[in-house]
Amino acid sequence: MVRAYAHHPDPRVAAANMTSLLVASNQPFYPLYLFWLVSADVTAAWFTFLSTPFFLAVPAVARRNSVAGRALLPLAGIGNTMLSAWLFGTASAVEIFLVPCGVIALLVFRPRERVIGLALAAIAFGIFLLLHEAYGQPLARYDAVQYAALARLNLLSAGMLTAFVAILFSGILAQTERSADAARHEKTG
DSSP states (O other), X not given: OHHHHHOOSSHXXXXXXXXXXXXXXXXXGHHHHHHHHTOSOOGGGGGGGGGHHHHHHHHHHHHHOHHHHHXXXXXXXXHHHXXXXXXXXXXXXXXXXXXXXXXXXXXXXXXXXXXXXXHHHHHHHHHXXXXXXXXXXXXXXXXXXXXXXXXXXXXXXXXXXXXXXXXXXXXXXHHHHHHHHHHHHHHHO
C-alpha cells in the first residue's frame, strides 16, 4: 500500500515521494530518541508533528502536479527545520537539516526546471543566514551535555537523510546510464 502510494512513473517524483514518506515515518520516533538520548522532557518534540501532514501529502500533490509535489518536499523540510530551530534552539544543530533540504531541491528537478531547484536551495540556505540568530529563546531548554547529545542526533540524522537521497539518485543515474548504453548498443547493433 505504501509502495503504491509512493509509486510514480517519473523516477525523480518517485524519489521525492519515497523520501517524504521516509521522513514522515521517522517523525514518530523523534520524541523517543530525545527521551533516550537527551532528556525526559520531550514536550517540544510533539510540535514537530505539525509538519507530518505536509510530508505525507507529497505523493498526493505530485499526482496532481509533479512540480508542486517535488517542491513541497524541501519546503516541508525547511518549515520543519525552522520550527525545530525555534523549539530546540540553534545549539541543537537542527539547522543542519537545511543541507539535505537544499540538496533535495537541487536533485528533484530536471535541468529545464533548474530555476525552481535553485530558488528552493537558496531559500534553505537563506533561512540559515537570516534566521540563525533570530529565533529567540527556545521552548525547550537543555544543559550543555544535553545539547551536545541533541546536536549529535541531528547531525547523524541529517547525514543519514542526505546519504539516503544520494543513494536514491545514484540509482536513477545508473538507470539512465543503462538506458543510454542500451540505446547506443541498439544503434550500433
